[in-house]
Amino acid sequence: MNFGPYAAFILAAYSLTTAVVVALILWVLLDYRVQRKLLADLEARGVTRRSEPPR
Amino acid sequence: MEWIALANPSRFLALAERLLPWLAAATALAFAAGLYAAFFVAPEDYQQGATVRIIFIHVPGAWLGMLGWAIMSVAALGTLVWRHPLADVALKTAAPIGAAFTFVCLVTGALWGRPMWGTYWVWDARLTSVLVLFLMYLGLIALWRAIEDPARAARAAAVLTLVGAVNLPIIKFSVDWWSTLHQPASVFRVGGSTIHPAILAPLLVMALAFTLLFATLYVSAMRNEILRRRVRTLRLLQVHAAQGA
Numbered sequence: 001m002n003f004g005p006y007a008a009f010i011l012a013a014y015s016l017t018t019a020v021v022v023a024l025i026l027w028v029l030l031d032y033r034v035q036r037k038l039l040a041d042l043e044a045r046g047v048t049r050r051s052e053p054p055r
Numbered sequence: 056m057e058w059i060a061l062a063n064p065s066r067f068l069a070l071a072e073r074l075l076p077w078l079a080a081a082t083a084l085a086f087a088a089g090l091y092a093a094f095f096v097a098p099e100d101y102q103q104g105a106t107v108r109i110i111f112i113h114v115p116g117a118w119l120g121m122l123g124w125a126i127m128s129v130a131a132l133g134t135l136v137w138r139h140p141l142a143d144v145a146l147k148t149a150a151p152i153g154a155a156f157t158f159v160c161l162v163t164g165a166l167w168g169r170p171m172w173g174t175y176w177v178w179d180a181r182l183t184s185v186l187v188l189f190l191m192y193l194g195l196i197a198l199w200r201a202i203e204d205p206a207r208a209a210r211a212a213a214v215l216t217l218v219g220a221v222n223l224p225i226i227k228f229s230v231d232w233w234s235t236l237h238q239p240a241s242v243f244r245v246g247g248s249t250i251h252p253a254i255l256a257p258l259l260v261m262a263l264a265f266t267l268l269f270a271t272l273y274v275s276a277m278r279n280e281i282l283r284r285r286v287r288t289l290r291l292l293q294v295h296a297a298q299g300a
Contacts, residue, residue, distance in 0.1 A: 028276050035282035
């Protein structure tokens with residue numbers, strides 16, 4: 001595959017987009033693990049919800 | 056199940072658990088097809104050469120940056136009119152994802168502009184209005200972080216979101232209302248697309264892939280935010296119990 005004289009611009013655009021997408025995926029995956037762990041720790045200490053939080 | 060029943064956070068969590076594997080798989084398949092078409096099927100442009108391949112990430116980035124704010128505007132109505140907690144969650148979680156796609160649009164546009172226009176940036180109406188969208192996203196994220204109470208933060212963010220929605224038609228029609236270096240609409244326009252089908256078809260597949268990615272990330276982020284609020288509620292209960300003891 002030959003991108004010609006502007007290969008650096010094309011590769012930079014795709015590399016940056018890949019980095020942003022990977023960062024977003026890592027953000028949701030790591031945040032999920034953290035929240036699940038926090039919930040599990042609280043529930044293990046006997047803290048449970050009485051109902052949905054009131055508004 | 057009626058759709059309105061999904062507005063219950065517990066039902067949303069159950070649905071998200073079932074939906075996310077399918078969404079992730081569909082996203083991966085769509086990207087595989089889209090990237091193959093973008094690099095091995097789509098021809099080079101007769102004027103732009105290989106740089107036209109940046110269109111396959113630049114245009115979906117732009118669409119999803121705007122879609123993020125449009126979704127937030129609908130959620131803002133849910134927050135202000137019905138004061139529903141899931142609307143708050145939908146409003147808050149779309150902001151970082153929309154900001155990321157707007158950032159992709161801006162940077163890939165600059166990297167496309169330098170070889171084709173001779174400059175990374177020009178203060179024309181399209182580029183400036185998209186930059187304003189990105190700055191509004193950052194402002195909204197900062198607002199959420201500045202107010203500790205989620206319900207109060209949601210109401211303030213909802214007002215700012217609805218005010219900021221004025222920018223969406225400005226972005227869309229900026230190339231018609233003002234003389235811009237950025238090209239006019241070329242995909243969705245009266246009279247049909249001006250893009251050759253050999254490039255338009257991969258673009259639409261990549262747009263589908265990015266939209267599925269957006270949906271996957273958005274449902275995941277909403278699930279995480281609901282869990283975060285449950286953690287907050289449990290911590291408050293723990294404090295109240297300790298004070299009552």
